[in-house]
Amino acid sequence: MxxxxxxxxxxxxxxxxxxxxxxxxLHHLGYEGVEDVRIGKVMTLTINSTEDKIEGLVKEMCEKLLANPVIEDYRYEIEEVVAQ
Amino acid sequence: MRFAVIVFPGSNCDLDMYHAVKDELGAEVEYVWHDETSLEGFDGVLLPGGFSYGDYLRTGAIARFSPIMKAVVEAAEAGKPVLGVCNGFQILLEAGLLPGAMRRNQNLKFICRPVTLVVENNETLFSNGYQNGEEITVPVAHGEGNYYCDEATLAQLKENNQIVFTYKDNINGSVDSIAGITNEAGNVLGMMPHPERAVDSLLGSADGLTLFKSILTHWRERHAITS
Incomplete structure (x- = not known):
């Protein structure tokens, strides 16, 4: 998992x-030092897969649905966990 | 000529689209649920506005994988007229049938009012009833209509005359004030303004009806049918 x-x-x-x-x-609140804010999304997925397949699978999901490559960049973190 | 109005969960302009085609244009029209897989027997495809799948993830991102979309792509490839309005435009962008993407409106507001559009290209099957440079009044109702494409894509759009409508005043921050574009072949049009809501002077404008008439004119010429 x-x-x-x-x-x-x-x-x-x-x-x-x-x-x-x-x-x-933020500027109105007095944080004049803030030069730029970029807003994005975080999605947390729990996936049943194997060590050798997981990265390819995540990449595929990002390209197909989770990100729109025309306007968005994506990155991901994968962590293996023991099934509960 | 027989039109299909695709209905996604969350579509809300499907009735207006149906009314425009059936009662104002006087052509045949049927609703097609997104779960269907065939568009056989239809001569034109209409993707209405709304908030398909609640606009979750990104506008149009989930609807684009509805079962019916394979048939929509096939219809587009077969050269049939495909019109996407508002959320329909967003779905066509996500499906890759049209280039570019939508961002939140520059002022972050949901803009809902009649706007003035300029007809940039009247040599498409959707716009042959207009004059180039003609100003028309059509309502918009969207929060994410801020069209984006990179410079190379914009150059292509211009070179191939794919920009059909622009906003007279750029209401939402769109690149080059773009309100509606076609694909390279010219048979797929996406536009944020709602022509189906401007089909009778009682509604404030009948300028949108010309668009539907243009489609019918083109189809009749192609099939040599006189009314």
Missing amino acids: FKVKVYTTLKAGVLDPQGSAVTNS
Whole structure:
């Protein structure tokens, strides 16, 4: 059993309107040092698979569905866990 | 001419689309549930607006894998007219039938009002009833209509005349004020504004009806049917 964390973020250069709004809000709170905020997603997946297949499987899922390669980058962390 | 209106869980402009085609255009139309796998017998495909699958993950990302989408891709490849409006446009982008992607509107607001569009290309099967440069009034209703594509894609869109409609005032931050584009072959159109909500002057505008008439005109010319 594997616990997988997938992170998706907008590619550098793609305007992030939510990030801009949060940057402004932080400035209003006095955090003038904040230069940029980028907002992304974290997905936690629990997957039944084997050591040799898991990474290829996660990559495939990211490319097909979890991320949109036109505007998003993705990265993942894979951790093997003992089934409960 | 017989149209299919694809209905996804969360579609909410399917009735308007059906009404526009049946009552205002006077063509045949049927609802097709997303679980179906065939579009045999249909001459045109309409993907309506709404919030398919709750817009979970990304707009259109889950609907794009509905069973019916294989048949939609086949219809597109066969050269049949495929129109995606609003969420329908987002689904066509996720499905790769059109290039680019949608971001949140630049001002983060859900924009719901009539807007002025400029017709950029009247040589498509969707726009032959308009004049180039004509300004038309069609409502928008979206939170994620901020069209994005990279510079190479934009250059291609321009070179192939794939940009059909632009916003007169860029309401949502879209690249080059893009409101609607076709695929390279010209038989798949995606647009954020809702032509199906502008089919009668009682609704504030009948400018959208011209789009549906254009599709029918093209189909009749191709099949040499006179009405």
